[in-house]
Amino acid sequence: MDIRMETVPPAQRKAKPDEKSLGFGRIFTDHMFVMAYTADRGWHDPHIRPYGHFSLDPAAMVLHYGQAIFEGLKAYRGEDNGIRLFRPQANLERMNRSATRMCMPTLPLDTALAGLQVLLKVDSDWVPRAQGATLYIRPTMVATEAGLGVRPAKEYLFFIILSPVGAYYPEGFNPVKIFVTDTYVRAVAGGVGEAKTAGNYAASIMAAVEAQKQGFTQVLWLDARERRYVEEVGTMNIFFVLGDRVVTPPLSGSILPGITRESVLQLLGDWGLAVEERPITIDEVLAANQRGELREVFGTGTAAVISPVGSLHYKGQDCLINGGKTGELAQRLFNELTAIQYGRKADPHQWVLRL
Numbered sequence: 566m567d568i569r570m571e572t573v574p575p576a577q578r579k580a581k582p583d584e585k586s587l588g589f590g591r592i593f594t595d596h597m598f599v600m601a602y603t604a605d606r607g608w609h610d611p612h613i614r615p616y617g618h619f620s621l622d623p624a625a626m627v628l629h630y631g632q633a634i635f636e637g638l639k640a641y642r643g644e645d646n647g648i649r650l651f652r653p654q655a656n657l658e659r660m661n662r663s664a665t666r667m668c669m670p671t672l673p674l675d676t677a678l679a680g681l682q683v684l685l686k687v688d689s690d691w692v693p694r695a696q697g698a699t700l701y702i703r704p705t706m707v708a709t710e711a712g713l714g715v716r717p718a719k720e721y722l723f724f725i726i727l728s729p730v731g732a733y734y735p736e737g738f739n740p741v742k743i744f745v746t747d748t749y750v751r752a753v754a755g756g757v758g759e760a761k762t763a764g765n766y767a768a769s770i771m772a773a774v775e776a777q778k779q780g781f782t783q784v785l786w787l788d789a790r791e792r793r794y795v796e797e798v799g800t801m802n803i804f805f806v807l808g809d810r811v812v813t814p815p816l817s818g819s820i821l822p823g824i825t826r827e828s829v830l831q832l833l834g835d836w837g838l839a840v841e842e843r844p845i846t847i848d849e850v851l852a853a854n855q856r857g858e859l860r861e862v863f864g865t866g867t868a869a870v871i872s873p874v875g876s877l878h879y880k881g882q883d884c885l886i887n888g889g890k891t892g893e894l895a896q897r898l899f900n901e902l903t904a905i906q907y908g909r910k911a912d913p914h915q916w917v918l919r920l
């Protein structure tokens with residue numbers, strides 16, 4: 566499919582923000598990629614146009630029944646000034662799995678990837694130069710058909726927007742304090758927990774707000790049935806270093822299959838470390854910590870890459886992990902992944918797509 570171009574005249578483009586105070590997801594670039602779907606025509610009219618409002622019918626089905634899915638990835642500017650994407654095909658494939666789960670149409674992957682690349686070329690000057698800052702990429706699909714019947718919509722919009730974001734760790738690693746909730750759950754096997762669909766995030770906000778009120782950064786989620794098995798931490802997958810083994814919960818239907826998680830598993834395997842994808846209870850984690858066998862806990866996700874956990878608060882008790890300090894393995898994984906993303910190191914698994 567040909568991508569139609571409707572660009573902003575250079576004189577009318579926005580002033581670039583100060584890269585030192587970008588924050589997360591508050592500033593957007595000059596353009597977006599948009600493609601429409603109708604049941605009769607399928608996907609059509611892929612185009613680049615100025616970033617701006619959509620006009621939606623108040624009965625648009627996404628506003629009522631939440632057929633909405635999204636992705637999150639980043640563009641990195643290397644020291645050679647080259648712009649790189651990390652495993653973008655994996656994000657689009659995951660988006661299609663989310664679409665299938667939500668009875669939404671799957672994307673033509675070649676057109677979606679071409680659209681992303683054209684958009685990044687048009688707005689390439691927006692990829693930050695400051696150390697650790699990146700251009701966050703948000704592909705999204707929503708149901709636009711007007712109607713109040715609960716059924717799959719017949720019309721959708723797919724769009725990609727771009728947002729320059731600041732370094733996640735401007736002053737080096739900062740291990741986080743985590744609240745383990747046994748009140749709220751994120752997802753249940755058979756539900757939509759493995760889809761990156763909007764409702765999962767709406768459902769998670771209350772637990773996060775309550776945890777933050779008590780001074781914690783994020784919530785650790787337990788399984789919905791028994792409230793024993795560890796699932797995820799905030800919007801990240803979770804890893805434990807127990808003695809000389811690395812343990813992470815398996816993809817059992819209620820957790821999000823993270824691309825960072827999969828990349829970390831690959832690197833650990835490359836390094837010859839023993840990895841177990843298996844169910845792990847919060848009691849096992851805390852008992853291992855008591856015995857001095859729990860060496861590290863960290864989260865994995867696109868935003869932070871690796872997020873070391875400094876303490877877990879469970880049933881009124883605070884459990885310090887590794888003295889509240891960043892572990893060796895978390896640091897090594899962070900260094901390796903970011904070196905590949907910025908093109909400072911060889912990329913043996915062909916994860917990087919150069920623009």
Ligand SMILES: *Cc1c(COP(=O)(O)O)cnc(C)c1O
Nearest residue numbers: 800801802821823824825866867
């Ligand atoms: C996006 C997401 C992740 C991390 O996925 P990555 O592909 O590694 O960024 C983990 N858990 C949840 C709930 C998520 O939404």
